[in-house]
Amino acid sequence: MTSGYRAERMWQPGNGCPVHGCRLRVARDVFDLRRHWKEKHEEIIAMFHCSACPYVAKRKYRVFQHYRLRHNSNVINGSPECIGRIEYQHNKEFIDPQPLTLEAVLR
Ligand SMILES: [Zn+2]
Numbered sequence: 001m002t003s004g005y006r007a008e009r010m011w012q013p014g015n016g017c018p019v020h021g022c023r024l025r026v027a028r029d030v031f032d033l034r035r036h037w038k039e040k041h042e043e044i045i046a047m048f049h050c051s052a053c054p055y056v057a058k059r060k061y062r063v064f065q066h067y068r069l070r071h072n073s074n075v076i077n078g079s080p081e082c083i084g085r086i087e088y089q090h091n092k093e094f095i096d097p098q099p100l101t102l103e104a105v106l107r
């Protein structure tokens, strides 16, 4: 029986999030979906603290951006000196993606 079987992957750029109950309607590309997945479908999220002030962000690159703007514009992007503490916390917006995984969606 091959009826209903589709060879293309279940998610294509421009589609919404395939997780049941998730309201993301459109993900522009793989990066967009990955970013979204980290925010909504991972139970534990990391919070990145600036090493020089109380600034904190969910995304590492935001801390680099902030650091270059506020503290040292000469620092190389991605330099570990920008990141202070990394705090892990429970994701309040978590939507359980079961039985999907990001790997399965992007395969
Ligand atoms: Zn989603």
Ligand SMILES: [Zn+2]
Pocket: 050, 051, 052, 053, 054, 055, 066, 067, 070, 071
């Ligand atoms: Zn700072």
